[in-house]
Amino acid sequence: MTDTLALHPVRRALISVSDKTGLVELAKALTERGIELLSTGGSAGMLREAGLTVKDVAEVTGFPEMMDGRVKTLHPKVHGGLLALRDDPTHVAAMEAHDIGPIDLLIVNLYPFEETVAKGADYDTCIENIDIGGPAMIRAAAKNHKFVNVVVDTEDYAALLAELDAHDGATSYAFRQKLAQTAYARTGAYDAAVSTWMADALNDAAPRRRVFAGTLAQTLRYGENPHQSAAFYTDGSARPGVATATQVQGKELSYNNINDTDAAFELVSEFLPANGPACAIIKHANPCGVARGETLREAYTNAFDCDRTSAFGGIIALNQPLDLETAEEISQIFTEVIIAPGADEAAKELLSKKKNLRLLLTDGLADPKTAGLMVKQVSGGMLVQDKDSGHIDMDDLKVVTKRKPSDKEMADLLFAWKVAKHVKSNAIVYVKDGATVGVGAGQMSRVDSCRIAARKAQDMAEAMGLAQPLTIGSVVASDAFFPFADGLLTAAEAGATAVIQPGGSMRDQEVIDAADEAGLAMVMTGMRHFRH
Known part of the structure; x- marks a missing residue:
């Protein structure tokens, strides 16, 4: 094992970058430290304009850039300079025989392939933004990290200069190792982006190999429990949500905060702002x-009144910018996170007094109809599926009972169905007047979910001094079919008057007959929403 403090001087650097952020400042700093600069194309031009002395790679290789820039660094005088082992006499002799100068530092970032795809570019444009020479050089330099430094991220520029200053123009083996690991992760992520895009372009839902990549956004104190280590990675998606939100205030987000905030925001995004304010508490x-609600404050209080006990220390998601009136109401209890498309200055000022409350602003809602991939680790492999972007409209519903739902019942049924999609299975959701009044989640038996949701509604009624629970006159949604009539009858006993469920059970007719006998209206969606 090489000594981690083994120093190697940096005398010659090759720079070829697409993202030119901080390039001139870095190049000047390298020149001041006596490091010779090689460069290509636009990078070389930019450095010359800044008054720096730069040698073109074409001058080193004896070949001009050709084929629209596709071929410029794929040459032995470049790769030999990166790959040569300085302590191997045969390598040194080969360098001398072929006039190959060593390259001690490679600074490369890649063609903006991910950004090109994100902009919706056509197939041919995406292909042209696949970098070839860059990854080849990066991998070569990273392999030879015993001698060569490779920098692929602009955020590592400062660390590079600090390392050079700390060791009088040299770098340590440990530093070069860390750069190499980052470099291989970058080329791995790049190839993952290309292969994923090509699979999508070919409509291949299950390619032979799948690669997933992320960029570290935050090292977390711990995971779900203190004995579990954890970190948060972003996937480069521009989808509004917890990963792209701006945190205005509050403590650092925890693993559980991030998971719950994502669940809250995805749920509230089901409700278009144009259709009125909506709130989800998770x-x-x-x-x-x-x-x-008619107002955002009313939407919050209506959501809060479903289960005031569980709401304590919860996550609040809003589908419209947070205003002062709503912030005043929310601030009356302890809340971990508020996430919203925006917030007015008065609301932010008020919440700033609660130092531990996290306020996240997303500048938009997530599109619930946009599919993505969900990945779950299992022993020995991964389960990969499309995100549940399934939606139903009025035309998708089939009334299966003698009584049809009223317009009011139908509106609540559609509301309940949207919520049930985001409740852990087995999911039962009671709704009345555009608000949940009972939620049963994660039970092994559907009838138990019905009972738990009804019981929580009863407890809430008693706490609020109501004569009867709000499940009286409500509607109920089930994320999957009722396998027997018992769950449906439990909901009827709780006061539900209409039901929405997927259907598809062998006993559908038995359940329909029970609904008719109880005077319930029932619609079937033909789509289920299991969520495990």
Whole structure:
């Protein structure tokens, strides 16, 4: 094993970057430290304009850039300079025989392939933004990190200069190792982006090999529990949400905060702002209250009244910018996170007094109809599926009972169905007047979910001094079919008057007959929403 303090001087650097952030400043700093600069194309031009002395790679190789820049660094005088072992006499002799100068530092960032795809570019444009020479040089330099430094991220420029200053123009082996690991991760992520894009372009839902990549956004104190290490990675998606939000205030987000905030925001994004304010309150990735309102404050209070106990220490997601009136109401209890498309200055000023409250602003809602990939690790492999972007409209519903739902019932049924999609299975959701009044989640038996949701509604009614629970006159949604009539009858006993469920059970007719006998209206969607 090489000594981690083994120093190697940096005398010659090759620079070829697409992202030119901080390039001139870095190049000047390298020149001041006596490091010779080689460069290509636009990078070389930019450095010359800044008054720096730069040698073209074409001058070193004896070949001009050709084929629209596709061929410029793929040459023995470049790769030999990166790959040669300085302590191997045969390598040194080969360098001398072929006039190959060593390259001690490679600074490369890649063609903006991910950004090109994100902009919706056509197939041919995306192909032209696949870098070839860059990854080849990066991998060569990273392999030879015993002698060569490779920098692929602009955020490592400062660390490079600090390392050079700390060791009088040299770098340590440990530093070069770390750069090499980062470099291989970058080329791995780049190839993952290309292969994923090509699979999508070919409509290949299950390619032979899948590669996933992320960029570290935050090292977390711990995972779900203190004995678990954890980190948060972003995937480069521009989708509004917890990964792209701006944190205005509050403590650092925890693993559980991030997981629950994502669940809350994805749920509230089901409700378009144009259709009125909506609020979702989440605890342990399950909604404990979801509601619409004439105002954002009313949407919050209606959601809060579904389960005031569980809402304590919860996550609040709003589909419209947070205003002062709503912030005043929310601030009356302890809340971990508020996430919203925006917030007015008065609301931010008020919440700034609560130092531990995290306020996240997303500048938009997530599109619930946009599919993505969900990945779950299992022993020996991964499960990969499309995100549940399934939606239903009025035309998709089939009334299967003698009584049809009223317009009011139908509106609540559609609301309940959207919420049930985001509740852990087995999921039961009671809704009345555009607000959840009982939620049963994560039970092994569907009938138990019905009972738990009804019981929580009863407890809430008693706490609020109501004569009867709000499940009286409500509607109920089930994320999957009722396998027997018992769950449906439990909901009827709780006061539900209409039901929405996927259907598809062998006993559908038995359940329909029970609904008719109880005077319930029932619609079937033909789509289920399991969420495990």
